Each structure stands twice: as C-alpha cells, then as structure tokens.
Amino acid sequence: AQSVTQPDIHITVSEGASLELRCNYSYGATPYLFWYVQSPGQGLQLLLKYFSGDTLVQGIKGFEAEFKRSQSSFNLRKPSVHWSDAAEYFCAVTSGGGADGLTFGKGTHLIIQP
Amino acid sequence: GAVVSQHPSRVICKSGTSVKIECRSLDFQATTMFWYRQFPKQSLMLMATSNEGSKATYEQGVEKDKFLINHASLTLSTLTVTSAHPEDSSFYICSAISGGDYGYTFGSGTRLTVV
Numbered sequence: 001a002q003s004v005t006q007p008d009i010h011i012t013v014s015e016g017a018s019l020e021l022r023c024n025y026s027y028g029a030t031p032y033l034f035w036y037v038q039s040p041g042q043g044l045q046l047l048l049k050y051f052s053g054d055t056l057v058q059g060i061k062g063f064e065a066e067f068k069r070s071q072s073s074f075n076l077r078k079p080s081v082h083w084s085d086a087a088e089y090f091c092a093v094t095s096g097g098g099a100d101g102l103t104f105g106k107g108t109h110l111i112i113q114p
Numbered sequence: 115g116a117v118v119s120q121h122p123s124r125v126i127c128k129s130g131t132s133v134k135i136e137c138r139s140l141d142f143q144a145t146t147m148f149w150y151r152q153f154p155k156q157s158l159m160l161m162a163t164s165n166e167g168s169k170a171t172y173e174q175g176v177e178k179d180k181f182l183i184n185h186a187s188l189t190l191s192t193l194t195v196t197s198a199h200p201e202d203s204s205f206y207i208c209s210a211i212s213g214g215d216y217g218y219t220f221g222s223g224t225r226l227t228v229v
Contacts, residue, residue, distance in 0.1 A: 043220040043222040044207070044220040045220075046217070099146055101150070101160040104157045104158045
C-alpha cells in the first residue's frame with residue numbers, strides 16, 4: 001500500500017528565510033505526487049504536482065519541489081517565506097490511473113516568526 | 115479554473131439525526147469524486163470514491179450504511195451522515211478530478227458538529 005511520511009510536525013522559520021518541507025513516499029510504481037496548503041478551517045489549495053518529466057517542479061506562490069526517485073522524496077522548498085505562508089502543508093501521492101483518491105501525509109504546520 | 119463547491123460549510127445537528135453534505139463541480143463534469151474526513155490537527159483520510167451512476171467504493175473501516183454517498187449526476191455528489199453521533203463530528207472535504215492532468219480540486223470543507 002502507498003504511504004506518505006512528513007517527518008516534521010511543526011517547523012518554525014523566520015520571515016524572509018528559506019524553507020524546506022520534507023516528504024517521503026512509499027509506492028511500488030511511478031508515483032503521482034502533490035503538495036497542498038491548507039489554511040485553518042479551509043479546503044486545500046494545490047501548490048504543485050509531479051507526474052513525469054523534469055524532476056524540479058515549479059508551483060504557485062514561489063514554491064518548488066524536487067522529485068528524487070533514489071531517495072523516494074518530494075521535498076517542498078521556497079527561497080524566502082512570507083508571513084502569509086503560515087499554514088498546514090500536506091504532501092500526497094496517488095497512482096497514475098486517475099481513478100484513485102489521494103493518500104496524504106500527516107502534514108507539517110509552518111509557523112513564521114517576524 | 116476548476117471550482118468545487120461544498121455546502122454547507124458548517125452544520126450542527128442533534129445526535130441521532132441525519133445530515134446531508136453536497137459537493138458540486140461548478141465548471142466541469144466530474145465522473146469521479148472523493149470524500150475525505152479530517153480530524154482536528156490531523157491529516158485527511160479517504161473515506162470513499164464516488165462514481166457517477168454507480169455505487170460508491172468505500173475504504174476499509176468506513177461504514178457504508180452510516181456514510182451514504184450518492185453521485186446522481188456528473189456535477190453533484192452527496193454525503194449523508196445517518197444517525198449521527200458525537201464521534202462523527204469532523205471536517206469533511208470532497209474532491210473531484212478536473213481535466214486529464216489529474217487536477218484534484220477540493221471543496222472548502224464542511225465542519226460537522228453533532229451535539
């Protein structure tokens with residue numbers, strides 16, 4: 001069965017500093033990977049996704065992620081965080097069939113210090 | 115872009131009653147929709163996959179008789195929590211696949227409180 005691990009429950013970063021959120025997946029075939037952001041009491045907004053091709057994926061709000069098959073990782077990065085980036089971030093994986101739901105990691109709560 | 119509308123955003127119901135949550139794809143047709151449940155400060159857990167015109171597929175451990183799913187049209191799926199109990203209180207989120215690039219679009223969620 002597929003699974004996603006986000007090892008950091010909380011991360012605190014100073015405003016303007018760089019950010020990296022870790023995500024490791026377990027999946028037998030080629031994974032379809034996603035990063036979502038959730039503000040309190042809200043739904044999820046897609047930041048970026050990876051299916052194939054270039055392993056460095058650019059997303060919205062200045063985020064990027066790099067797929068590393070050898071490490072089973074899909075870490076999310078941002079060079080300079082803003083206070084508005086404070087939120088919950090979820091990494092997710094699914095199969096390529098398009099008929100399956102997403103398996104989510106437990107999420108990483110990002111706190112931005114002024 | 116693709117939009118999924120979910121209603122209501124919040125609902126409080128008495129124990130033993132049923133509540134219906136609607137999930138609509140506003141600008142695209144969704145043959146498949148998904149229902150997730152999220153406990154406070156936890157991740158989203160897939161409950162079921164809703165297919166237009168056929169029975170939903172439930173994940174292991176999800177009671178199909180408690181969580182009734184109907185996907186009667188290409189733009190609407192409903193989740194009915196039957197005989198609700200306080201332990202059913204949770205945040206329920208629906209999702210639909212929009213387009214051929216596996217764009218999973220999420221609704222804004224429904225906060226259910228059973229008292």
